[in-house]
Amino acid sequence: MLIRRSNLLVPIGDADAINNAWRHGADAIALDLEGSSPCAQPRMKAAIAAAARGAAEVFVRIDKANLKAGLDASVWPGLAGIVLPQVESASDVADAEAITGALERERGIEPGSLTFIVLLESARAVWNIREILAASPRISQAGLDEPDLAASLGIEPDPEYDPFVYARGRLAVEATAAKVGAIGMAYPMSVLQPTDGSPAEIEKMATRARNSGMKGVLCPHPGWVAPVNAAFTPTPELVHYNHRVREAFAAGLEAGTAAVPLDGRMIDVPVDEWAIVVIATAEACAARDAQKREALERAG
Amino acid sequence: MSKPAEIDHAAKAGADVIVLDLVEFVVDKDKPAARERVRNALATVSGAGGEVFAQIDPHAAGADLAACAWPGLSGIVVSRAEKPQQITEISALLGRLEKERGLAKGTVKIVPALETAQGNHEAYEIARASERVWGVTLGRADLVMDLRPEPSDEIHLMPYLMQRLIIVAGAAGVTPIGAWWRAPDRGLLATPENTFEAARRGRAIGFQGTMCVKRSQVEPLNRAYASTARTASHG
Amino acid sequence: MAERKVRRSGLTMPVVTPRFVDNAWRRGCDFVVIDLEDSVPQHLKAHARSLVKDAIPNVSKGGAEAFTRINHDHMVEDTEAVVWPGLKRIKYPKTEHASEVRQLDEIITRLEKERGIEPGTIEIDASIETAVGVANVLAIARASPRVREFGATTGGYDLSRDLGVEMFVDFDQFVYPRGEAELAARTLGLGVRTAPFVANTTGSVSDPNRALRQAEAARRCGLRLGGGGLNPAVVDGHNVGLTPTGDDVHDAKSVLEEYAMLEGTSETWIEIEGRVIDRYEAERARELLDWAALCAARNKEKEEAVARVQQGTEKK
Numbered sequence: 123m124l125i126r127r128s129n130l131l132v133p134i135g136d137a138d139a140i141n142n143a144w145r146h147g148a149d150a151i152a153l154d155l156e157g158s159s160p161c162a163q164p165r166m167k168a169a170i171a172a173a174a175r176g177a178a179e180v181f182v183r184i185d186k187a188n189l190k191a192g193l194d195a196s197v198w199p200g201l202a203g204i205v206l207p208q209v210e211s212a213s214d215v216a217d218a219e220a221i222t223g224a225l226e227r228e229r230g231i232e233p234g235s236l237t238f239i240v241l242l243e244s245a246r247a248v249w250n251i252r253e254i255l256a257a258s259p260r261i262s263q264a265g266l267d268e269p270d271l272a273a274s275l276g277i278e279p280d281p282e283y284d285p286f287v288y289a290r291g292r293l294a295v296e297a298t299a300a301k302v303g304a305i306g307m308a309y310p311m312s313v314l315q316p317t318d319g320s321p322a323e324i325e326k327m328a329t330r331a332r333n334s335g336m337k338g339v340l341c342p343h344p345g346w347v348a349p350v351n352a353a354f355t356p357t358p359e360l361v362h363y364n365h366r367v368r369e370a371f372a373a374g375l376e377a378g379t380a381a382v383p384l385d386g387r388m389i390d391v392p393v394d395e396w397a398i399v400v401i402a403t404a405e406a407c408a409a410r411d412a413q414k415r416e417a418l419e420r421a422g
Numbered sequence: 423m424s425k426p427a428e429i430d431h432a433a434k435a436g437a438d439v440i441v442l443d444l445v446e447f448v449v450d451k452d453k454p455a456a457r458e459r460v461r462n463a464l465a466t467v468s469g470a471g472g473e474v475f476a477q478i479d480p481h482a483a484g485a486d487l488a489a490c491a492w493p494g495l496s497g498i499v500v501s502r503a504e505k506p507q508q509i510t511e512i513s514a515l516l517g518r519l520e521k522e523r524g525l526a527k528g529t530v531k532i533v534p535a536l537e538t539a540q541g542n543h544e545a546y547e548i549a550r551a552s553e554r555v556w557g558v559t560l561g562r563a564d565l566v567m568d569l570r571p572e573p574s575d576e577i578h579l580m581p582y583l584m585q586r587l588i589i590v591a592g593a594a595g596v597t598p599i600g601a602w603w604r605a606p607d608r609g610l611l612a613t614p615e616n617t618f619e620a621a622r623r624g625r626a627i628g629f630q631g632t633m634c635v636k637r638s639q640v641e642p643l644n645r646a647y648a649s650t651a652r653t654a655s656h657g
Numbered sequence: 658m659a660e661r662k663v664r665r666s667g668l669t670m671p672v673v674t675p676r677f678v679d680n681a682w683r684r685g686c687d688f689v690v691i692d693l694e695d696s697v698p699q700h701l702k703a704h705a706r707s708l709v710k711d712a713i714p715n716v717s718k719g720g721a722e723a724f725t726r727i728n729h730d731h732m733v734e735d736t737e738a739v740v741w742p743g744l745k746r747i748k749y750p751k752t753e754h755a756s757e758v759r760q761l762d763e764i765i766t767r768l769e770k771e772r773g774i775e776p777g778t779i780e781i782d783a784s785i786e787t788a789v790g791v792a793n794v795l796a797i798a799r800a801s802p803r804v805r806e807f808g809a810t811t812g813g814y815d816l817s818r819d820l821g822v823e824m825f826v827d828f829d830q831f832v833y834p835r836g837e838a839e840l841a842a843r844t845l846g847l848g849v850r851t852a853p854f855v856a857n858t859t860g861s862v863s864d865p866n867r868a869l870r871q872a873e874a875a876r877r878c879g880l881r882l883g884g885g886g887l888n889p890a891v892v893d894g895h896n897v898g899l900t901p902t903g904d905d906v907h908d909a910k911s912v913l914e915e916y917a918m919l920e921g922t923s924e925t926w927i928e929i930e931g932r933v934i935d936r937y938e939a940e941r942a943r944e945l946l947d948w949a950a951l952c953a954a955r956n957k958e959k960e961e962a963v964a965r966v967q968q969g970t971e972k973k
Contacts, residue, residue: 578878578879
């Protein structure tokens with residue numbers, strides 16, 4: 123089970139941010155090259171190593187206009203994958219795939235091990251999502267870049283009216299169908315991306331995102347990481363309830379029925395299956411958090 | 423087009439586009455007479471400065487287009503468009519008429535009104551069917567498909583259809599035209615205030631201008647879509 | 658569209674629980690779903706299959722249509738066990754591909770012939786309960802003429818599990834899946850099975866008031882078919898909520914009278930007391946009157962069936 127709840131974006135030009143990114147507890151860190159020219163290879167290597175100190179998976183967000191140069195600067199051992207922005211078609215993915223594959227071979231990285239996170243930023247991308255997600259087995263997550271999607275459609279976001287119910291629903295369904303994790307924040311935080319949202323508010327919106335089918339969030343600020351991790355980790359109460367579901371269902375089976383009432387709800391096969399998932403997710407999150415904690419302790 | 427007096431009023435309503443209608447507001451027996459009036463109406467209305475469109479029935483495309491394709495016509499709205507082939511056929515007919523009647527080649531635009539499930543199903547193919555397609559709209563889909571209000575006051579299925587249309591339009595490179603109506607508004611009876619709200623909501627989800635049926639609705643629409651500035655009024 | 662069926666209310670009953678099956682005919686349902694799937698424990702599946710043939714007349718003796726829900730992974734053996742005279746529809750859960758529906762159609766076609774059932778009469782309810790199913794709605798819905806009603810589950814347990822979302826939240830999580838399925842159904846001219854979003858934050862499956870509210874909301878936005886339920890407490894609410902009221906019927910009649918005034922004129926609409934009367938409103942009114950008549954006939958049919966059973970019992 124892939125646990126990548128929070129993925130913290132850090133601008134490559136901000137040396138302080140790069141050096142401190144590992145302290146925030148993010149499951150992943152994405153060094154952001156978008157809008158800047160790729161930096162020298164030694165500096166990228168150092169940045170990747172710095173970001174990895176807290177056991178985060180390290181990604182680089184490439185600038186689409188500098189795809190080849192960006193990948194060339196970034197694909198080194200230790201890199202978990204690439205965030206591909208502005209993907210509009212299968213051929214965009216194929217281009218990145220070809221270059222990444224060649225670099226893996228050249229640089230002694232296990233072939234196919236680097237993973238892609240694709241970002242959809244136009245109506246064309248949303249419409250073509252199926253062919254995009256089918257274009258490479260490397261794609262592990264996919265999300266909408268809602269501020270850019272809004273801009274491309276000429277939308278000035280109004281917090282009251284979510285323009286992306288269809289687009290986000292399509293993402294959740296097509297990603298699930300393709301066994302890819304959908305990522306994203308709930309509206310309007312997905313578009314406004316305030317730096318001053320309270321942790322409670324961020325957690326609430328991230329929980330809503332999870333209940334819309336999202337599996338994680340690309341975090342534009344370090345302040346998002348802890349509440350996002352919390353939102354995507356099943357709470358102890360939820361885990362407790364789901365253990366009760368499993369017990370009630372097992373007792374029902376003993377008694378010859380697979381439809382059992384519990385607290386006014388009805389427990390049957392899919393409910394029990396979901397309980398198994400919730401409990402397993404909680405365990406996987408705990409294991410991931412332990413890894414990060416140990417790494418933090420080692421790093422001091 | 424069966425009400426000559428309304429044409430004169432429409433010209434003065436301040437809309438960016440005026441749509442001369444041969445489908446929704448003309449009963450069958452009046453159609454031949456209405457068609458005959460279009461040429462003069464075009465002259466009257468286009469003199470007022472706005473663009474003029476005509477709404478036609480794809481099942482009477484030959485007669486309707488022959489009546490409408492005269493100098494002054496900017497485009498046509500294809501009522502209940504359902505198939506890309508309809509659009510390619512209409513486009514070819516327009517090409518012939520442009521040539522015969524001295525209109526500049528390729529200038530008459532097409533706006534398919536996707537008012538049925540079939541039309542929405544093939545929205546992308548319809549929007550891509552001809553270079554002439556400039557925009558798409560749901561027209562009166564709520565009425566044609568008999569979609570009524572839910573407890574939330576949203577019209578059943580319309581939030582989905584609107585957002586889908588906006589993505590389709592963006593993908594196909596055409597303009598999504600519409601407004602986000604809610605109960606108890608309905609085109610013909612919506613007050614100026616409700617019309618403004620419907621347009622403001624519509625704009626917030628990506629519509630870029632809309633069509634309306636009453637002159638009193640033009641001003642609020644223009645106000646709501648101020649920066650994108652595309653409204654159309656039926657005459 | 659083919660003959661319209663009145664299917665406002667239904668109950669899904671585990672075929673292995675005799676007290677549910679034996680009492681199902683008393684519940685006033687338009688249909689009863691004899692379940693071989695999620696309510697039946699794995700170790701009882703074979704036993705469950707042996708019970709269906711007798712359960713069909715048992716659950717339908719009060720006038721309900723008998724449906725069954727088979728297991729996605731046991732299509733062949735389940736279908737063999739359920740295609741008997743009296744069965745009206747097979748619910749195939751977690752449909753993901755058109756090929757599954759075609760395969761099921763072939764098996765039913767063979768069994769109808771072998772078992773003296775009129776060809777083509779048993780319907781397929783291709784349930785959309787996974788993301789892959791949603792992605793393939795149109796192909797699935799047109800894979801067989803036996804698919805006559807179609808939609809996506811609202812707040813379904815399976816779709817929630819597949820998308821990885823908690824159920825019973827206070828916002829509508831399924832706008833897209835429901836929209837995709839409904840657009841497919843309408844495109845193909847099938848009966849639309851969906852419901853407007855009404856939050857259910859408690860997760861209750863037995864709240865009669867909620868059932869009534871939900872069904873009324875569905876009726877008011879023009880929907881006719883119910884999705885059924887799991888608890889007898891919801892049946893009345895579904896029946897009542899989806900049946901036009903006396904006021905609805907009265908209103909429809911006046912709309913038609915008002916619309917008749919436009920006949921022969923050049924007007925396409927008229928405003929009466931703040932309401933537009935036009936061909937769309939007239940069409941709605943005609944549909945409503947048809948539907949009200951069908952509901953009344955269906956209610957009578959069920960009452961008569963129940964009366965026959967009761968008389969039979971008294972004679973004994």
